[in-house]
Amino acid sequence: MMRAGARQYVVARPLYSEETFAEDHDKVYRQRKSIRDHVKQYFTCDAKRAKTAALSLLPVIGWLRIYRIKEWLLSDIVSGVSTGLVAVLQGLAYCLLASLPPWYGLFSAFFPVIAYFFLGTSRHISVGPFPVLCLMIGSVVTRLVPDEGPAFNITAFEGLTRDEQRVLVASSVTFLAGIMQLLMGALQVGFVVMYMSDTLVSGFTTAAAIHILVSQLKFVLGLQVPGLSGPLSLIYTLEIIFQKITSTNVCDLVISLVIMGLVFFVKELNDRYKSKLPVPIPIEVIMTVIACGVSYAFDFRTRYGIDVVGLIPKGYEAPVAPNMQIFQETTMDAFPMAIVGFAVAFSVAKVYSVKHDYTIDGNQELIAFGVSNIFGASFKSFAASTALSRSAVQESTGGKTQVAGLLSALIVMIVTLAIGFLLEPLPKSVLGAVVIVNLKGMLMQFRDVPYLWRRDKPDCVVWLGTCIGAILLGLDIGLAVGLGVELISVVLRVQFPRCSVLANIQGTDIYKDRKDYIRIYEPEGVKIFRIPSPIFFANIEFLRSKLVEAIGFNPLRVLRKRNKALRKIRKLLKKGDLQWTSTGFLNTSYEPIKDSEDESNKEELDLPTDFKDLPARIDWSAELPANMLVPRVDLHSLILDFAAVSFLDISALKGLRAALKELIRVEVDVYIVACDPYILEKLHDCCFFDDEVQPSIFFLTLHDAMLHILEKHPEATESKSDYDKIITTVTVHHPGGSLRSRDKNALNPETKF
């Protein structure tokens, strides 16, 4: 059984309950900060703190001071120009998702970047339109200003064209999302982004990809399909597309397929020869330029009835104030936008910060995006985050700091101010095709499903719940559903833990699941119940029922039966039908006792058994007089293993206390072992203890409690020759610390480390 050459070790130490341990070992008194101290500290202000605060609010000061012009500027310029070209194209394309005139996308690739340059802590992300966010804006826009039928009843809409109304809606909702982000940043609640787990984001973006795909179909097919929003809008949109499929514009379709095929192919090449190419081939930009030229040359618009980008006005528009009425209507839409926009940007920024080894600050990022959105919205741009593909361009072409971002904004500005008209003949189907090809990465996430199913079923359920919810119910409600499923999955994992009954591995101080091992020893009358999770309102009842299952009887029921029996015995003694002799009770009358239910004072049955007016305590395991039956309790001690209990809430406290009392009242000694010091402290604070439940039930380890029990109940051990079973474990009554020296000598002289 024991391997040859196994290393042995010996531990000799006092048997410790929490109380005796505390007596032997001096504790350091550590003062905890009260809430008042925290508040005080938070609002304390001195020159140093003010400087740090200013620096953290304007990170640009920090990194611009250490800007290495010689080494970084060239890279930043190259990167800025490349990113700028992509930003122009994506700005136009993603505008289609937002159901806005294309040139507003150029604004979105300009204004937010400027604000982020000063406030952002990430050096590598390219701020600007993000397809999922654009789609969410599109859904609000088409809800408030539908393609068909009247717009929402908003005063400010009067005298505006449909597109102007839409731009007002988009900029207002962006403004609102910006305010929310700014508030969250100011309140330092950036940690909420932690709830956007990888699984959730993967499921959500996959659903978004499906939505984007469907929304672009109309451009690729050259159909007129009204933008829909709300639950099931995806299904309705598909329905309309299939109804109209016969009027597909073949020219649009051919252009799209050619572009998709070419772009897809070149992108694969870029991926494969990544290490050999200095920069990835900017195939989308090339195709766009070619498409513009061809469309202009052959006048696609009039000849084939193709929908083109159309008039792009030169220059910027006057700032606009957000509309309060729209705020009211779109609060529920702005919140998920604020969360999604930030979460995506933060996760991308995080990847680059780890890669390039600098720190980013979540709360400052929230502030940066909040201000960017507020600033941008004032100039009619819509909600900004980052697109993975564009950030990848900025980083891979050598961008070192947000100077590259600033330069990309400059390129966008040049297009807006000077050469925008060149893009006017560009067919919308080309933009749609570019958007669709870029979905590849997001759609590939479907591969996560079988992987997650094999690894972790609850995570897979979260993925599917988020994805299906977001596809069917829309992105905003879907996100809420996903978050709900995710939180519940965490609670469920904690709620239904696998409890187990432990027993001793013979000859050691190790305790394992009784069912798992062949040679395992459980002393008679002792049960060890392991609670493998925190205890709180949602699982306290479950754990109590599992405990009753493990010990094999319901203590409350036993207590009531005992108290009923006591009542009867008292009655019989009074009537003289029963007499007390030194050997026990003696039935003097042999009438059968009627089992009438005594309804009065039901509550009293739950009190501790009270022997005070009886001649002696009653031995419940012996036979009772007058054929009374009370369930036998074979248990004298119960150990609760609290090693994995990381917190207790108030419901758990009450439930635990009730359970302990029920057990103590049927004369079962309960011990709690390996309890976290914070929990023990909390129990003391919450007046958990009284005459029945005492602090002395806490022991340091399972083995300490077990030895304490075996010593207290020698009858249990002697009968089973437990001495042989827990062989290497010996309890020694000892006057002082002299065991120490004897031990040293007693053990093998070769003792060594």
Place this chain on the structure above:
Amino acid sequence: MMRAGARQYVVARPLYSEETFAEDHDKVYRQRKSIRDHVKQYFTCDAKRAKTAALSLLPVIGWLRIYRIKEWLLSDIVSGVSTGLVAVLQGLAYCLLASLPPWYGLFSAFFPVIAYFFLGTSRHISVGPFPVLCLMIGSVVTRLVPDEGPAFNITAFEGLTRDEQRVLVASSVTFLAGIMQLLMGALQVGFVVMYMSDTLVSGFTTAAAIHILVSQLKFVLGLQVPGLSGPLSLIYTLEIIFQKITSTNVCDLVISLVIMGLVFFVKELNDRYKSKLPVPIPIEVIMTVIACGVSYAFDFRTRYGIDVVGLIPKGYEAPVAPNMQIFQETTMDAFPMAIVGFAVAFSVAKVYSVKHDYTIDGNQELIAFGVSNIFGASFKSFAASTALSRSAVQESTGGKTQVAGLLSALIVMIVTLAIGFLLEPLPKSVLGAVVIVNLKGMLMQFRDVPYLWRRDKPDCVVWLGTCIGAILLGLDIGLAVGLGVELISVVLRVQFPRCSVLANIQGTDIYKDRKDYIRIYEPEGVKIFRIPSPIFFANIEFLRSKLVEAIGFNPLRVLRKRNKALRKIRKLLKKGDLQWTSTGFLNTSYEPIKDSEDESNKEELDLPTDFKDLPARIDWSAELPANMLVPRVDLHSLILDFAAVSFLDISALKGLRAALKELIRVEVDVYIVACDPYILEKLHDCCFFDDEVQPSIFFLTLHDAMLHILEKHPEATESKSDYDKIITTVTVHHPGGSLRSRDKNALNPETKF
């Protein structure tokens, strides 16, 4: 330091890692049921299962067979009559909350009771109207059919009076809630009620009490106030009441105050002399009868303009089909009603089931309430649950089974069919006063707040969040807010655990928080990090940052610095500026080495350090050639204490693996101890292990791992004379199991249990 007379104990056993333990101890192979097995088992059918299913679906069969006519029937009759009288009164009163004509309350106290008689598992609750639920119905009713202005655009409303429209809305939403309950019961998801923790229910019902109080003010003051619904409706209602306060009907106010005073006083008496009174004085019924008589005699209605109950039609109305259009409009209202109605009834039923020692079945209760509501709604009754006060009457007057409930329904039927007209002169202000007096218990729950604040702050936040949310936003949204806050509070507790660094209590195998004890020993180069909570997506990053803080360096950064240094060394060796001698590197050229950044192959820096083309491994703690600087790592071993880790999710798995790899790559040995066997199994299933992260890092206990480390790194221990420190702990290389016998002799001859 050691108490005199302390009991000592000795453990001598092999040093176990999880692997060696598994070798030594045979495990029982336990086959887990797959999902398929569960499904198969669930759908298996045989005669016995069918019988059990039938019995559990119709509990009435079970308890009617054992009905003790002689003992129980009389009690049931007494209880039934008393409860019936209360039910009539409450039916009328709570109807005011639902904004419906009063006699529909009588239907609600009749139909659901009949259905529950057959299907319910609780023997003591009195099924029927519940004030909070009535209020929720009232909010839907006034939203769809407001007092002022046009009703909602629903086709079925045409040709109906306002009250008929309202009854249709109430019965439809009840029907829908019933369907939801039935579905939840069929899907066996009765456990969701666990999320309605005591704290949440307390906060929610307190808010409901405030709503009820405000809604009854108009009756007590005799004012005409339109019923409002939606967020902030409470504030608006109060505003209107204060505006109209000058037109208070003084007679109404006086009647209400008198009734409230008397009822309150007698109820206090009932409470105080509970044990002496055979049944509580039915003061509400008495006052109602008196008020009816007085109102009739003095013709309050015409003389003082008092609002009375008015015409009560005799008999029942024809059944009505629920309306689909209303279903669509009220889905979001029906769901919280289904949940609240069930949760309240279940918690009351639970109290009585524990008191009278029988079992109730949550899922069957859901089915029972579902059917009751569907059945009741067909006959124009509204959503049923139970009122605490009525159930208390039924139980305290001696009700033994639902036969009492059936009899109370009979009383209600008599009133409906025969003597309803007697109640017609009853002033509504009397009903309002009775409702308000009964709120005392719910409003007293405000006392929970300071109690919770002292005991458990997160619980207090949940209470306040639920209560304030429900007061301001309405009961339905408030409940959602409360549930959200509660779930987040659980997640937050798990998310930000208090990590600690442990160290050895000298001379024992006990490890405690290093900061807590004065005499505590931490071997050099070893850190023990305790993770005090489950690890999942929301806290993995937090734990990793805490770990970095605890060990004092960022392993990834160190790894990159080392790899950069290696690159430089290779370059120098190639150029001949550096030479390898047996004692180490020798700088041959003394040019300062430029610290140029090598941008290529950033990814390679994260790989394990590779010494393959170098003459020898580099000792990173020694001085490096060419003045290269790499952060010193003083740590050789890290132990992660997993005792409190009750689960891991997939994000945690990935994060943990990345963290382990980073540490292993900077030559820190990582050990994981006290890991739950299920988690270990999961790690194996999820391909957690590879060449770097190996299963041999798992040890059984902290002490096993520590001894293993001390043996592996003798230099650390010898230098510090650790032999004296961990004095009673000795590792013995030993060929076999003969230590056993020697131990026995070696120890005190008095050894005994």
